[in-house]
Structures are given as C-alpha cells and as structure tokens.
Amino acid sequence: MSVLNKIARTLVSNRRGILAADESIGTMSTRLEKVGVEATAENRRLYRELIVTTPQLAESISGIILADETFHQKLSNGRTFPEYLHDIGILAGIKVDTGAKALAGAPGEKITEGLDGLRERVEEYARLGATFAKWRAVITIGDSLPSKRAVHANAHALARYAGLCQEGGLVPIVEPEVLMDGSHSLAKCQEVTTSVIRTVFDQLELMQVQLDGIVLKPNMVVAGSESAEQPSVEDVANATVEALRASVPPSVPGIAFLSGGQRPEVATENLAAMQNIDSLPWELTYSFGRALVGPALETWRGETGNATAAQEALSERAVANASAR
Numbered sequence: 001m002s003v004l005n006k007i008a009r010t011l012v013s014n015r016r017g018i019l020a021a022d023e024s025i026g027t028m029s030t031r032l033e034k035v036g037v038e039a040t041a042e043n044r045r046l047y048r049e050l051i052v053t054t055p056q057l058a059e060s061i062s063g064i065i066l067a068d069e070t071f072h073q074k075l076s077n078g079r080t081f082p083e084y085l086h087d088i089g090i091l092a093g094i095k096v097d098t099g100a101k102a103l104a105g106a107p108g109e110k111i112t113e114g115l116d117g118l119r120e121r122v123e124e125y126a127r128l129g130a131t132f133a134k135w136r137a138v139i140t141i142g143d144s145l146p147s148k149r150a151v152h153a154n155a156h157a158l159a160r161y162a163g164l165c166q167e168g169g170l171v172p173i174v175e176p177e178v179l180m181d182g183s184h185s186l187a188k189c190q191e192v193t194t195s196v197i198r199t200v201f202d203q204l205e206l207m208q209v210q211l212d213g214i215v216l217k218p219n220m221v222v223a224g225s226e227s228a229e230q231p232s233v234e235d236v237a238n239a240t241v242e243a244l245r246a247s248v249p250p251s252v253p254g255i256a257f258l259s260g261g262q263r264p265e266v267a268t269e270n271l272a273a274m275q276n277i278d279s280l281p282w283e284l285t286y287s288f289g290r291a292l293v294g295p296a297l298e299t300w301r302g303e304t305g306n307a308t309a310a311q312e313a314l315s316e317r318a319v320a321n322a323s324a325r
C-alpha cells in the first residue's frame with residue numbers, strides 16, 4: 001500500500017469522515033457576522049479552536065480541512081492547529097485553491113484559481129504537518145449551463161492540482177461541486193453530475209494521477225433548491241449512487257460528500273440511505289462544512305458561556321454522521 005493510499009483510506013474508513021473548516025477569510029467573516037460576532041482574525045481563531053477542541057471529535061472525524069490563516073494560527077495551549085490535530089489523532093488538511101473567479105467567455109460560470117506557485121506551497125504545507133489538501137471547483141446548472149468549457153477548464157485545473165499534491169506527498173481531495181442553486185430537476189442534476197465527474201476522471205487519468213491516492217468530494221444528486229418537486233431520501237440516494245457508478249473508477253478508495261446547503265439532518269439521512277445500497281466499490285462518507293458546524297456556530301454566537309453547548313451541537317452532528325455510516 002502506498003503512503004498516499006494509506007492516508008486516503010485513513011480519511012474515509014472506520015466510520016469516520018472529514019470536517020471542512022476551511023472557509024476563506026471572506027466566507028468565515030460573513031458567517032461570524034451573521035451570528036453577531038465581529039469578523040477579526042482572533043475571533044476566527046477562537047471559533048476554530050472551539051471546533052477542534054470538541055471532546056471525542058477524533059472518534060467520528062478523521063481529518064479537518066483548514067484554511068491558510070488557521071493553518072498558521074495557534075491554540076491557547078501554544079500548539080499550531082496542525083500540531084494539535086496530530087496530537088489528537090486527526091489528520092490535518094489544507095485548502096490550496098485561491099477561490100472561484102469569473103471564467104472568461106463563460107458568463108455566469110467560474111474557474112477555480114490557485115495553480116501558480118502551488119508546488120512550493122504544497123511543499124511548505126507538508127513540512128508544517130499537512131497530509132492532505134483540498135481544491136473546490138464550482139459548476140452551475142442553468143438554462144444552457146454548464147458550458148463544456150467551464151466543465152473542461154475546472155476538471156483540468158483539478159487534475160493539475162491533484163498531480164502537484166501527489167508529487168509533494170499530499171492526498172488531494174478532488175471537489176467538483178455542482179451547485180444546488182436553481183429550479184432544475186433531480187434528473188438534470190444527475191445528468192450534469194455524471195458528466196462533470198466523468199470529465200474530471202478523464203483529466204485525472206490524462207495527468208497520471210494515482211487514483212487510489214485521492215478522495216473524491218462530490219455533491220449529492222439533489223433537485224435544485226428552488227424546484228417545486230423535491231425528491232425523497234431514497235430517490236436522492238439512488239440517483240447519487242447511479243451517478244457515481246457511471247463515473248467513478250473502483251480504484252478510488254473513498255467518496256466524501258459535501259453538504260452543499262442541505263439541512264444538516266437531511267444530509268445525514270441521505271448519507272445513511274446510501275449505505276443500504278449493495279456492492280459499492282468505494283467507502284461513502286462525509287466531508288461536510290455547514291452540515292457539521294452550522295448548529296455549533298448558531299449556538300456559540302461568540303459567547304464564552306455558550307462554548308460547551310456549541311461543542312455539544314457539533315458532537316451531535318458528528319456522531320449522527322458516523323452512525324449513518
């Protein structure tokens with residue numbers, strides 16, 4: 001078993017999953033302000049400290065994805081975040097993309113940037129304790145979207161990122177997110193998700209990425225959030241697994257879903273329903289952001305007195321998702 005394969009398997013097995021705590025400074029600031037907390041570097045650090053020091057977190061969380069700011073910050077005990085995660089048996093990951101920007105010639109679509117200087121950044125993060133990385137591509141469904149060029153450009157960037165990570169010893173989490181914004185049907189989401197993931201694997205193979213040393217982080221196949229017809233949990237589970245069977249090679253060790261704006265309980269139910277489907281070649285787990293930490297942030301609201309209750313809210317979601325597996 002290669003080192004990359006061992007890390008990838010650690011991330012997705014033993015009924016554990018990944019916590020995405022890598023909100024960029026802009027996103028984290030907006031989320032803090034929404035719950036009445038001033039968006040300062042210290043408050044972002046405090047909030048992330050609350051998350052990672054949640055008791056027994058390592059029983060349900062295998063890895064935590066950090067943003068660059070957090071990666072270099074310290075906990076109150078003087079340990080850096082990656083050092084502390086290592087101490088408690090959780091792998092430290094790092095978001096290495098620099099965000100989704102407007103794609104030239106493709107109105108309404110985005111391309112994720114961050115390839116420039118990535119080899120050197122990967123080297124530095126690995127030296128400081130990262131074992132895996134993340135890059136998120138965003139695909140929008142619309143009247144005539146996504147365009148071929150947006151899908152191709154994002155898949156190509158994901159593959160170049162994945163190659164650079166593996167070269168530097170980090171397991172790449174490959175995240176092509178088909179957004180749930182819009183009024184499209186479940187069938188449309190399934191069609192687009194299948195085609196996007198196929199294109200991503202074409203590019204990964206072209207770039208000679210070692211498929212047993214990655215984790216795929218896709219969206220679940222759902223209807224658009226504004227669609228009048230919302231599918232059942234079983235329909236979501238079946239459509240998602242069908243899309244994955246049609247696009248993901250069996251050599252990939254694990255698939256860790258994003259939650260994408262689904263209510264936390266719904267994301268967990270969907271994940272649980274997929275575990276009942278027989279003969280899947282990959283582990284199916286979670287790499288949730290909002291569906292894991294949303295209730296904790298709502299509970300905390302920046303008050304020291306709410307910290308224990310906030311950690312309990314995170315624990316509840318983490319344990320529920322581990323049980324779903």
Ligand code: 5MM
Nearest residue numbers: 020022023024027258259260288289290
């Ligand atoms: C935690 O949020 C991640 C970073 O987002 P920005 O760079 O846009 O601030 C995001 O990539 C996240 O990891 C995925 O969207 C999964 O999170 P959800 O909330 O969809 O499970």
